[in-house]
Amino acid sequence: MDVIPTLTCLICPNGCGLKISRENDTYQIRGNRCIKGVDFARNQLKKTGISGNIRSAKAFLHYDEEHISQILSLWDLPLNSLEENRFIQGSPERSLYRTSLLSGSQRLILEQIEPEQASKHEKTALRLDRLKKVGLPVTPFLRGKNGRVVQEAENRFWQLTPFSQGIALNRNNYWQDAWRGEGLGRFLCRLYEREQPDSREPSFNLIDFINSLVEKISLNHRDLLLPLNPILQRLEETVFPVYKDIPTVFGHGDPHPLNIIWGEGKIETIIDWEFCGTKPILYDASLVMGCVGSESPEAFDSPFNRAFYGEIKKAIPPLWLGLLPDFILAQRFAWLNEWLRHEDETMVLQEIRYMEMLL
Numbered sequence: 220m221d222v223i224p225t226l227t228c229l230i231c232p233n234g235c236g237l238k239i240s241r242e243n244d245t246y247q248i249r250g251n252r253c254i255k256g257v258d259f260a261r262n263q264l265k266k267t268g269i270s271g272n273i274r275s276a277k278a279f280l281h282y283d284e285e286h287i288s289q290i291l292s293l294w295d296l297p298l299n300s301l302e303e304n305r306f307i308q309g310s311p312e313r314s315l316y317r318t319s320l321l322s323g324s325q326r327l328i329l330e331q332i333e334p335e336q337a338s339k340h341e342k343t344a345l346r347l348d349r350l351k352k353v354g355l356p357v358t359p360f361l362r363g364k365n366g367r368v369v370q371e372a373e374n375r376f377w378q379l380t381p382f383s384q385g386i387a388l389n390r391n392n393y394w395q396d397a398w399r400g401e402g403l404g405r406f407l408c409r410l411y412e413r414e415q416p417d418s419r420e421p422s423f424n425l426i427d428f429i430n431s432l433v434e435k436i437s438l439n440h441r442d443l444l445l446p447l448n449p450i451l452q453r454l455e456e457t458v459f460p461v462y463k464d465i466p467t468v469f470g471h472g473d474p475h476p477l478n479i480i481w482g483e484g485k486i487e488t489i490i491d492w493e494f495c496g497t498k499p500i501l502y503d504a505s506l507v508m509g510c511v512g513s514e515s516p517e518a519f520d521s522p523f524n525r526a527f528y529g530e531i532k533k534a535i536p537p538l539w540l541g542l543l544p545d546f547i548l549a550q551r552f553a554w555l556n557e558w559l560r561h562e563d564e565t566m567v568l569q570e571i572r573y574m575e576m577l578l
């Protein structure tokens with residue numbers, strides 16, 4: 220089997236690293252988070268004179284208009300047209316299938332979700348309804364004829380959300396905008412004020428996550444242990460001993476700037492609530508500052524992050540604020556795991572360099 224150098228899919232801001240391997244006249248694409256990555260690879264390969272059977276290693280679902288019409292009838296809505304090629308912000312990995320569509324005068328996003336996600340999505344829907352009522356920029360799911368947000372048809376589970384267009388984020392310079400950081404910081408403060416964590420739901424344990432990742436790394440990527448050792452040593456002295464004492468909140472869980480639909484000088488709506496739940500109060504803040512900082516060497520100490528910090532520090536008890544830099548470092552293990560999962564060696568090495576810089 221031949222392996223062709225990795226391509227980066229440029230169709231959407233996710234920028235998936237596409238691995239292409241060839242066996243006889245069949246090319247298999249890996250690393251694409253949606254089917255459009257195959258079209259991108261096909262066009263790139265064509266430019267170098269390569270054609271043949273080019274397909275995704277992972278199967279992606281597809282439904283025809285008749286099927287989608289039947290699903291929409293659960294909301295008592297008509298289907299005018301399917302818009303499978305319209306770019307939808309947010310990670311396509313969060314659902315089994317998703318598409319934009321037109322129904323009457325509304326543009327909507329239809330998603331098929333895992334059956335296990337259904338009850339969490341119903342609970343999240345109640346929170347989003349409450350947050351919308353108090354004026355937070357969120358987009359509640361649409362409720363079907365039976366009043367539920369998740370609709371079941373032939374043992375498949377569906378949800379429907381209004382589509383928000385927004386203005387695409389320019390990843391080369393968005394961190395220069397203080398208003399974005401300020402808006403996001405304010406949003407999170409209001410979220411923590413308004414919604415209480417569910418005391419029956421266990422808090423996500425980042426320490427257990429790091430320990431189990433390090434176990435996997437010591438089995439499959441031993442070469443990474445050397446650069447990771449000083450980072451782990453630092454976290455064992457700072458974050459690990461006090462982790463269970465950090466106050467918890469109901470957090471978004473993934474308030475990455477790409478999970479925000481940005482308008483003209485304001486946040487239109489915050490999307491991708493799949494990871495919401497009981498989180499240490501430093502979790503969302505560390506994710507935001509760490510992700511913004513990873514965009515470029517000057518992005519960590521940038522107007523975005525400074526304005527974000529100026530707001531979020533109002534929600535974090537002073538006792539815990541000093542732990543934020545080390546919590547950012549701890550939180551980066553979640554990203555290291557992501558790059559290892561996608562077998563993206565370039566991003567793994569880049570992540571380790573970034574963690575060393577944060578140390």
Ligand code: SF4
Pocket residue numbers: 228229230231232233234235250251252253254255256257259311
């Ligand atoms: S999510 Fe799809 S369109 Fe976006 S970069 Fe990845 S493969 Fe390309």
